[in-house]
Amino acid sequence: MLTEIPTSDDFEVVGMQLLNVAWDAAATLVCDFDMLDYREVEKDPKNSAYWKAAKIQLSTGLTIAQQGSEFLLKARIAKAGVHFLLGVGKNKCTQEYTRKSRAFSEFRTVDAQDLIKIYRAVCDESLDNEFAQAYERLRRQRNSLIHSAGSRLSILASDLMCIVLSINQHLGREENWVKVRRDYLHSTPVALMNPETYADYRLVGEFGAVRDLxxxxxxxxxxxxxxxxxxxxxxxxxxxxVYGYDEREPRTAMLEPNKHDSETVWCFVCDETQNVERIACASLECKGNVLSYEWGRCLTCGTEASCASVPRPRS
Structure with a gap:
């Protein structure tokens, strides 16, 4: 009999973990780069050297993202029947595992190039052609890296991030990637050692940098x-x-609704809606007129309303 049969959830859990690991490859590089003093200097040779040295991390991230997409496709297919994933004929498979107990992992499974075809044959949910084509391009890029070292393949951090985001949008259970990242970061080894601050601090810095990129x-x-x-x-x-104000100023909030007299801002990272006051910033150097109602600070420059030496006239 066939034993140790994986479930759809098993494939999905691994697939989402792989997507997060792939995202980490790009996000860590982006966050580290964002903290460098020369990051804003245009055409600085250090910038090119940084990203050239990051090629192996980004390439590895791409192969992991492709593997994640395979697991998520398998998760969908397994809902229809895990036997659709076996790469042997039904009769041969039956003959082999009726003789003695055999683990599912001992059988050859279907090739990655056939997953889209099988998905469309057995799954009720549709899969658009644009994503199917993107999956095939990603599979070929991964093969280039694995089988020929991919010396001519160039991938940007933004490319890898968009690959992960697209896979999650089409195959993930939770479409909101920030929520996915929050759950994942809370389960990382660092977060287990520092559960109260690490995940939230990383999340704000990470998506502040992603917003800019x-x-x-x-x-x-x-x-x-x-x-x-x-x-x-x-x-x-x-x-x-826990993030605190610093010179990087992660601007992840916007007025909602987008009106001149709106009194709330919404943040795409924490998904909170906060009350604001529409009064001029106390700093002469700032033209902002959106202040946090709770904290009394300008949301444009961070100035505390009571800290300016010369207040601006209120309008």
């Missing part, structure tokens, strides 16, 4: 956040959370 269209597609609008510091993440 990805295009407006990508941020809007995957996070429902409009970076083309005026963005603000989140009172909850920056002033009320």
């Amino acid at each position: 990805l295009t407006s269209a990508q941020i809007k597609t995957y996070f429902a956040f409009d970076k083309r609008r005026r963005n603000y510091l989140c009172p909850c993440c920056v002033f009320g959370g």
Whole structure:
């Protein structure tokens, strides 16, 4: 008989863990780069050297992301029947595992190139052609890396992040990637040693850097956040959370609704809606007029309302 049969949930758990590991490869590089003093210097040769040295991490992340997509496709297929994943004929399979107990892992499973075809044949949920084509490109890129060292393959951190986001959007159970990351970070070894601060601190810094890195269209597609609008510091993440205010100023909040007299801001990282006051910032150097109601700080520059030596006239 067939033993140790994996379930759909088993495949999904591993698939999502792999996506998070792939994302980590890019996010760690992006966060580290964001903390460097020369990060804003255009055409600095150090920038090129940094990303050239990061090629192996990004390439490894790509192969892990592709593996994650395979597991998530297998999770969907396994719901229809785990036997669809076996790469041997039904009769041969029956003959082999009726003689003695055999673990599922001992059998050859279907090839990665056939997963989309099998998915469409046995699963009720549709899979759009654009994602199917992206999956095939990713599979070929992975093969290039594995079988020929991929010396000519170049991948950017933003490319890897968008690959992960697209896979999660099409195959993940939770479409909100920030929530996925929060759950994952709380389960990491570092978080287990420092459960009260690590995950939230990493999350704010990570997605503050991601907001700056990805295009407006990508941020809007995957996070429902409009970076083309005026963005603000989140009172909850920056002033009320563990991150704290610093020169990197992660601007992850925006007025919601987008009106000149709106009195709330929404943050795509913590998903909290916070009350604000529409009064001019106390700093002469700041033109902001959105202050945290709870913390009394400007959400444009971080100035505390009572700290300015010369207050600006209120309008």
